[in-house]
Amino acid sequence: KILPYFEHKRLCDISAKDVITWQNEIRKQTNSSGELLSQGYLKTIHNQLSSLFNHAIKIYGLRLNPASTVGNMGKEERKEMSYWTVEEY
Template sequence: MVVYKDNATGIWRVIYCFTNWKGERKQTQKRGFATKREALVWEHEAMLKQGAKLDMTFASFFEVYEADKKQRVKESTWESKSHVIRTKILPYFGNRKIAEIEAKDVIAWQNELMAYHDEKGKSYPADYLKTIHAQLTAIFNHAVNFYNLPYNPARQAGTMGNEIPKEMDFWTKEEYLKFSEAMMDKPRSYYAFEMLYWFGMAKADYGEILG
């Protein structure tokens, strides 16, 4: 890698070469550093990411995680994951070396999130806390499974929050019979619903007998 100053603009840049997954030698650059120190810090992190060394910061490993995972999920799913990570995880762990984060650090992070209240006094819902923790766990799992991180501190710390059961609406027998009458002129749909409804009722009755 080469770090140098653009005399025309006074801005520092880094030019570096790397070998991609096809074995091809590539060259790229990063511009916009106000000082040489900033350029050197970025250069060091880039070298660690290229070599997949876990001496890198958590924020740098998130970029590795993003490159590995983003194309494997729906765009909307990734946007949701990324928002949680960037707003609730990176501000706390971003500058820490990922290999040095311990379970006690995760617990301190959990406690801070669970104690949070906005200007109206509202805290984070329990299911949202669980979702946040799941994203941290997923990143550490990726580091364990593919980059030789010794263990997952988020898993060791244990989760926070919990899932809120979703309410389910069920037809009463009378409601279903009214519905089925309206469906009789559509035989295929009628018999399909008949099987689904009455088979479900039979399973429920059988469950009550066993219980």
């Protein structure tokens, strides 16, 4: 989801505006069932993009992380916790 969109740009040439445009495109995409991508998945791929920028900052001297500037998309999905009762144990 990241590489196909940014494959013709160098990391140092990607702006916050580019990241916002990418986020908007990703939010429109659907999975194999035809449903919009889950909030957890959106958060995960944004975090992966942000990690790429953070690596470039540490190793290659990139000045800023436009994915961090823009902010995350999606949110972590909370899973319901199930507890065993004494009878079930």
